[in-house]
Amino acid sequence: MTSGKKNIAILGSTGSIGQNSLQVIANLPDRFRVTYLTTNTNIDILEQQIEKFHPQGVVVLNKQYADALRSRIGDVKILSGSDGLLEIARRDDVDIVINSLVGFAGLLPTIEAIQHRKDIALANKETLVAGGELITAMVKEYGVKLVPIDSEHSAIQQCLAGEDRSAIAKIILTASGGPFLHTPLEKFRGITVQEALNHPNWKMGNKITIDSATLMNKGLEVIEARWLFDVPAEQIDVVIHPQSIIHSMVEFVDGSIKAQLGLPDMKIPIQYALTYPERVPLPGGRINFPQLHSMTFFYPDKEKFRCLPLAYEALAIGGTASAIMNAANEVAVQAFLERKLAFDKIAELIEQALHRMPNHRMPELGHIIEADAETRKLVRTLF
């Protein structure tokens, strides 16, 4: 199917999702071709990716690093800055955009890609948290596919294959619980960056690993699910499942429940997003049930993990509240990573931002961008 080869741009190709995506693509050379790659500053890995995948062009967000790469290689177009991301989201030689950027920075390239009728494989969940209503409306308007790369949402999408939306009773998102599942609340103040970056099951980037430690990741995913599957927050439950084997479940109106299981390997949801609704072979480990011993489940402790109820609160408020929550979280997590903020203050700053920032009920893109920028300003004055 050479003529039907799809061209893929990966925004954030040097991160964990980007690297896994390239492994998936390398394994399906008859289906996919890489046309654009991007990084913020990681030009060493990008250079290796260019040698292996021969893209049409690359973007290095940081201008100095872009110049450094230009001095090393001459046979590929090198753009820089966030305009470069928007430019490749528009290109004719792009059919699918894998958005694995981190944070709110992923919103505008997603919008640009949708408006130019690209299908989106979305790992950048903050896009849907900040602008879910807007993005889902645009996906319909432009008739593109937006498929989640997040393992939980991929699981839900797989459970929903062949099902009618009206048959959904409940979405059950599973959460590993992160490294502090059994840490008492009074120890939260003293949690170090090193401890928080030590996730038990998944190897991921720093921002999402801290979000997993606070359970904000699950809060972001509740909001993501609300928009992706058009299900109200009251019908989205979170259950802790420390083994990360069931990636999420859907309960239907007749009481039947479907779950998607697999080893914790992001290549599975990445490949499914790229080939959806088809399923194709993927080499890798397989579950050996007797070796699992047991799978356990319990409800999250919402006193300890305040970020999770705050996400439900943001959804209930509506308007720009989720964008405010997301911006506050991004600033707080960055401050924690820079050792300027205690771990337990992350939730506190988000709560303050949610309650202090004015809410815009029917936000357009401009309101969302403003809410994000103003929240960042406010939160930076709070530590």
Ligand code: MG
């Ligand atoms: Mg996830």
